[in-house]
Amino acid sequence: MSAFPDAVRNAWHLVALSRDLGPGQVRKVMLCDTPLALFRTADGVGALVDRCPHRNYPLSEGRLRDGALECPYHGWRFATDGTCVEVPGCALAAGDGQRLSAQALRVVERHGGIFVALSDKAPAEPPLPPDFGNPQLDHFWWQQGTWQGRAFDAVENVMDPFHTGHLHHGFIRRRDKRRKVQLVVASHGDSLAMTIHQDAPDHGIMSRVLERERTRSVSTYYPPCTVQARWEGEKRLTLCVTAIFTPATAGSFTPFARFSTPKGLAPGWLKQAAIRLFLDPVVAQDRRALAKQHAVMEHFGHPRFATGPGDLLGDRLYRLWKGERLEPGEDPPVAAEL
Ligand code: FES
Ligand SMILES: [Fe+2]
Structure with missing residues (x-):
């Protein structure tokens, strides 16, 4: 059983500051007992559950290559939306990208913070308190x-x-x-x-x-x-x-x-x-x-x-x-x- 009420698991959460995830960087963060691999490519920030779908190696120990996160074990690569884009040494058949995908979470960057939703039940956007981005x-x-x-x-x-x-x-x-x-x-x-x-x-x-x-x-x-x-x-x-x-x-x-x-x-x-x-x-x-x-x-x-x-x-x-x-x-x- 989760230690967290549904209201907590289903919310958006601030998991890192933008300044702490530079281009090409990968970080592991914990959110409600779920380990995540956060990474930044030219397409934006990706947040994958930190478990390679192939043999469950921690993806957060991987590195970025050609704009995708590469698992250190067999070298499978994942895009920010979790799609598997490469299995080294093999050709991917149609549909393999989805079938072999890593679990991707919704992630947005607002006012220097990286927010992640663990659940589909989170609203479309993280609700922000007053003046959070006030330019005055x-x-x-x-x-x-x-x-x-x-x-x-x-x-x-x-x-x-x-x-x-x-x-x-x-x-x-x-x-x-x-x-x-x-x-x-x-x-x-x-x-x-x-x-x-x-x-x-x-x-x-x-x-x-x-x-x-x-x-x-x-x-x-x-x-x-x-x-x-x-x-x-x-x-x-x-x-x-x-x-x-x-x-x-x-x-x-x-x-x-x-x-x-x-x-x-x-x-x-x-x-x-x-x-x-x-x-x-x-x-x-x-x-x-x-x-x-x-x-x-x-x-x-x-x-x-x-x-x-x-x-x-x-x-x-x-x-x-x-x-x-x-x-x-x-x-x-x-x-x-x-
Ligand atoms: S465990 Fe990740 S590629 Fe095999
Ligand atoms: Fe205090």
Whole structure:
């Protein structure tokens, strides 16, 4: 049985950044426990299940030759659509190309990301969150390996503001100097948003350096694997971070983040350098925490979570992850100190 709900298996997933798959390159990626061979030819990107149809050699260990992926074992070659275009030493009969084809998946490239659909049930296009390709904004991508833990727990981590002052003490917020905030949770049927209203930026060093003003921030979960956080000042957006947690296996995921900021304030490269400076330590803290959490759940064989007074999202994230819809509506505001 798959460790993933149908809603996850049937979605589009970001599996790699375009910049990490140059012309003529082949890469192996894991997606929902399925190994894939990704490769780029002049025709575009191909995504084949990483199993040669002939004798099941891993195709990701092959190389590109004449615009097709060549299996290292007997040299069969496959086009981006999976068609077998060559069996060395033999002539292919009519129909052999299809009969001997590798299993090809739908793949599209959008805004510097390579998206793959494991299932025919995925929609025609990957749904993208707001501003993902907005030309009015500067964008840059961040990616750092595959992490230990469940993709779902990573979604919950970024939707949860209460760990930011504790685990990330000093960087984002401070546990000794909390700010009074109002938290408002809104269900939109197929997404869930938490808005944090506050009068001033957080006390952490990251906010003090990067933000001049802040009146609210909104984190929205777009199931199954995307969370977008938007920080807004009096008049406009100051920063938008789209985090995507692609399930690799039941116990690992590949995180991607896309940073979007309004053009004009500072050159894009400077904003990128400043964000990265603060991002690296914060990301390392989350990475360690998710790995430790996962090790404990593995030890006990399953997760078992208590719902505290700050866990305002309850089981709604999990219901969306499983493909359920939520009753639209807004919760009453909750006062807290973050
Ligand atoms: S196993 Fe791939 S060509 Fe034979
Ligand atoms: Fe965090």
